[in-house]
Amino acid sequence: MSSIEQKFAKLGTDHAPGQEVRQGDALDTALRGEPLPGVPVDFSHGDVNETAFGPAPGALEEFVEGVHRGGPQAYTEYRGAAELRDRLAERLATFTGRPVSSQRELIITPGTQGALFLAIGATVTAGDRVAIVRPDYFANRKLVEFLGAEIAPVRLDYLGHTDRAGIDLDHLESVFKSGVRTFLFSNPNNPVGVIYSSLEIASIAELAAKYRATVIVDELYSRLLYSGQTYTHLRAAAAADVDGIVTIMGPSKTESLSGYRLGVAFGAAHLIDRMEKLQAIVSLRAPGYSQAVLRGWFEEPEGWMAERTAQHQAIRDDLLRIFRSVPGLAIRTPEAGSYLFPRLPQLSVSLHDFVRALRVQAAVTVTPGTEFSPDATDSIRLNFSQNHAAAVQAVERLAQMIARYSTA
Amino acid sequence: MSSIEQKFAKLGTDHAPGQEVRQGDALDTALRGEPLPGVPVDFSHGDVNETAFGPAPGALEEFVEGVHRGGPQAYTEYRGAAELRDRLAERLATFTGRPVSSQRELIITPGTQGALFLAIGATVTAGDRVAIVRPDYFANRKLVEFLGAEIAPVRLDYLGHTDRAGIDLDHLESVFKSGVRTFLFSNPNNPVGVIYSSLEIASIAELAAKYRATVIVDELYSRLLYSGQTYTHLRAAAAADVDGIVTIMGPSKTESLSGYRLGVAFGAAHLIDRMEKLQAIVSLRAPGYSQAVLRGWFEEPEGWMAERTAQHQAIRDDLLRIFRSVPGLAIRTPEAGSYLFPRLPQLSVSLHDFVRALRVQAAVTVTPGTEFSPDATDSIRLNFSQNHAAAVQAVERLAQMIARYSTA
Numbered sequence: 001m002s003s004i005e006q007k008f009a010k011l012g013t014d015h016a017p018g019q020e021v022r023q024g025d026a027l028d029t030a031l032r033g034e035p036l037p038g039v040p041v042d043f044s045h046g047d048v049n050e051t052a053f054g055p056a057p058g059a060l061e062e063f064v065e066g067v068h069r070g071g072p073q074a075y076t077e078y079r080g081a082a083e084l085r086d087r088l089a090e091r092l093a094t095f096t097g098r099p100v101s102s103q104r105e106l107i108i109t110p111g112t113q114g115a116l117f118l119a120i121g122a123t124v125t126a127g128d129r130v131a132i133v134r135p136d137y138f139a140n141r142k143l144v145e146f147l148g149a150e151i152a153p154v155r156l157d158y159l160g161h162t163d164r165a166g167i168d169l170d171h172l173e174s175v176f177k178s179g180v181r182t183f184l185f186s187n188p189n190n191p192v193g194v195i196y197s198s199l200e201i202a203s204i205a206e207l208a209a210k211y212r213a214t215v216i217v218d219e220l221y222s223r224l225l226y227s228g229q230t231y232t233h234l235r236a237a238a239a240a241d242v243d244g245i246v247t248i249m250g251p252s253k254t255e256s257l258s259g260y261r262l263g264v265a266f267g268a269a270h271l272i273d274r275m276e277k278l279q280a281i282v283s284l285r286a287p288g289y290s291q292a293v294l295r296g297w298f299e300e301p302e303g304w305m306a307e308r309t310a311q312h313q314a315i316r317d318d319l320l321r322i323f324r325s326v327p328g329l330a331i332r333t334p335e336a337g338s339y340l341f342p343r344l345p346q347l348s349v350s351l352h353d354f355v356r357a358l359r360v361q362a363a364v365t366v367t368p369g370t371e372f373s374p375d376a377t378d379s380i381r382l383n384f385s386q387n388h389a390a391a392v393q394a395v396e397r398l399a400q401m402i403a404r405y406s407t408a
Numbered sequence: 409m410s411s412i413e414q415k416f417a418k419l420g421t422d423h424a425p426g427q428e429v430r431q432g433d434a435l436d437t438a439l440r441g442e443p444l445p446g447v448p449v450d451f452s453h454g455d456v457n458e459t460a461f462g463p464a465p466g467a468l469e470e471f472v473e474g475v476h477r478g479g480p481q482a483y484t485e486y487r488g489a490a491e492l493r494d495r496l497a498e499r500l501a502t503f504t505g506r507p508v509s510s511q512r513e514l515i516i517t518p519g520t521q522g523a524l525f526l527a528i529g530a531t532v533t534a535g536d537r538v539a540i541v542r543p544d545y546f547a548n549r550k551l552v553e554f555l556g557a558e559i560a561p562v563r564l565d566y567l568g569h570t571d572r573a574g575i576d577l578d579h580l581e582s583v584f585k586s587g588v589r590t591f592l593f594s595n596p597n598n599p600v601g602v603i604y605s606s607l608e609i610a611s612i613a614e615l616a617a618k619y620r621a622t623v624i625v626d627e628l629y630s631r632l633l634y635s636g637q638t639y640t641h642l643r644a645a646a647a648a649d650v651d652g653i654v655t656i657m658g659p660s661k662t663e664s665l666s667g668y669r670l671g672v673a674f675g676a677a678h679l680i681d682r683m684e685k686l687q688a689i690v691s692l693r694a695p696g697y698s699q700a701v702l703r704g705w706f707e708e709p710e711g712w713m714a715e716r717t718a719q720h721q722a723i724r725d726d727l728l729r730i731f732r733s734v735p736g737l738a739i740r741t742p743e744a745g746s747y748l749f750p751r752l753p754q755l756s757v758s759l760h761d762f763v764r765a766l767r768v769q770a771a772v773t774v775t776p777g778t779e780f781s782p783d784a785t786d787s788i789r790l791n792f793s794q795n796h797a798a799a800v801q802a803v804e805r806l807a808q809m810i811a812r813y814s815t816a
Contacts, residue, residue, distance in 0.1 A: 003533050004530075004531070004532070004533045004682075007533060008530070008681075008682045008685055008686075011682075011685035011686065011688070011689070012685070013486065013684065013685050013688045016486075016688055019485065019486065019688075045483050047479055048478060048479050048482050048483075049478040049479045050478065052479075054478075055475075060472065060475050063471075064468065064472070066667075067463075067468050067667065070456060070457040070458065070462075071455055071456050071457045071460075073667060074456050074666050074667030075453050075456075075666065075667075077427060078421065078424075078427065110518055110669070110691040110695070111691055111692055113689070113690070113691050113692045114690065114691040117689060117690045117691065122412075122416070123412070124412070125411050125412045125415060126534060126556065139688065139689045142688070142689045143689050146529075146686070146689060148534065148556075258482050258483065258696065259474075259475065259481060259482030259483075259695065259696035259697040260695060260696075260697060261518070261669075261691065261692075261693075261694075261695035261696070261698075273416075274412075274416045274419075276421065277416055277419035277420070277421050278416075278419065278554070280419070280421045280424055280427075280547065280550070281419070281521070281525060281547045281550045281551050281554060282521070282522065282525045282690060282691075283518040283519055283521050283522040283525065283669065283690075283691060284519055284521045284669075285669075286669075287518070287667065287668060287669035287695045287698060288666065288667035288668075288669070289667040289668060290669075290695060290698070
């Protein structure tokens, strides 16, 4: 294999969320039992149809106004329209509890995926090592590998705790001690939905400052917190070195605006500068007209976020009840976001075969845990931002499928 | 400087089209004469306002229908919605004269900039050398350098010919002989607007096949051909090795749809596969709702393209008349696209100072030639897709400014 072939061999996407259609329906293993009829549910991503969680109100209207604004909206600076950055910087400062300079510390990106790529591309070069939590968002590993860097994994014992996320802080420090200078993590964690405690965040801030490490924190789900939860933004921690932190957010999930491809990154000015240079050659800018949609972000109608959160919490609780009735299955209650990450009981088929059988026999699409950690060969991720009734029925089918394929 | 600092030092964007706002107005040199009043014209990109060249009809309507289609439109496969690829593959096959497999040979990208990044990222790795025409599109060089590869320049003597673009084919062969296996060029050429003759294209196809080189050809302007011009698509050349060619197009220019961020790449299936893997970590997909806009691409109303082309040709001819009246200025007649690339007479100030003076004193924004070739220290690029009258007056001011700063 040539070096470019090797590079891309690591970037497999067949099991990535949304790509299941490319797997085909061939199974290496015999199917057990009859098909389970029901409304198909694709838990690999949220359902943004109006029958589930449609886009935040006013988005399309802002877009259309943007189109009518014409040239200035189509051709913004690469880092995004200046006037829009002014608005957003203020709202993000209020939300996170620390000032944001709209001129120097903020860039608008094509989705949070774009923000992650740019942030990592601006920080990491070939031969570097990057600390990454296991499990965490599937693309992080691939981004690091594409840039010719290596992963230094950090354990997250999410099933062993209820009062904190469960990051192994000694492990993180030993990784920093070994020379790693970049740490990338999601909070709330994707795929588990746990929030790092204020003590965990304080420790991460202290360690990063002590070892002069850059921290890229993906806070995509930080607006969707369930009742009784509090959230600490890393950039606002007392020990935080703000010149070493980039925070990433976007309206693709809770606000269901993924179809517009919008994200933001804010923090360390020298990294935002580099991110803009990289944006210039990767895709020029976040889609110009779409940028206008961000005008309504953080300014949703009174009560809209609270209602959306309550709806998600109700689905979460119903699905947890079903999962907890499955013998041998372990699951932690998500504190934020819309993911469930159950650890399945031992199955008589491989995880990938089970996931495929689930899709073919029960019309239920989930993402295998191996996308999030090579160790997670017994877990699956579900995005439960779905039609409530359909999700409940789909997880009932899933429970039946587990019973069919369980070795117990 | 650390290696990542060095990497980004090469990616400067201050002189890139559309980024002039970040340069400030400070001048290293004294301004000559009084300000020249007039409607400001930004020739760094096309004017997509309705007073100049507004978006192709039906685009916003297709977008809105896409939003109403909901989830399937927001969450397409990373390479773009399958049904849309079916439509586009057929049209692109007809347009270029060779079949395109919608399943295997086509990807929808965030703009043609996104397509270029993905194509080069899928082909080139650190330490490679890449053949690039001088002058050519400014981001090509930066893309290659970001990936840790090197440039092997190939001369284009565009002022020395009228019957062909003027590529030095012996130079190209010597570059292939030296081990280069990737060639990247735009046709029509950006910034010059010349079309490679069918003989030049045949030779490029033969050389690439002989040396088993991959060719990435940016055909962004290939729909906007002036009267009497013919165009040869590289992928349709008799000697073309279709497994080694990726063609890039998009509706951002002639069709004025840049605000939707759409492009396509089609050709070599193994490279399209890699491009999708890279897309998955860079920005997931071209904006979902925007993709719907491509449904109308190549199906504009009867006569719309012909009229748009005629309007551009009329502007071109008026601007050429003004430029040709400037003593010491050399310019080639563009055969396609909307760029002019005059070589200025000798000035008493640096090119960058002149470009800045032009903006400050005459409200005329142009892009310095050095963005397109390190040798083009005496040239500027203008995108003349502008309001006709405003463009003529702006180029008249430009001619006055040349007279003020000329050493002649």
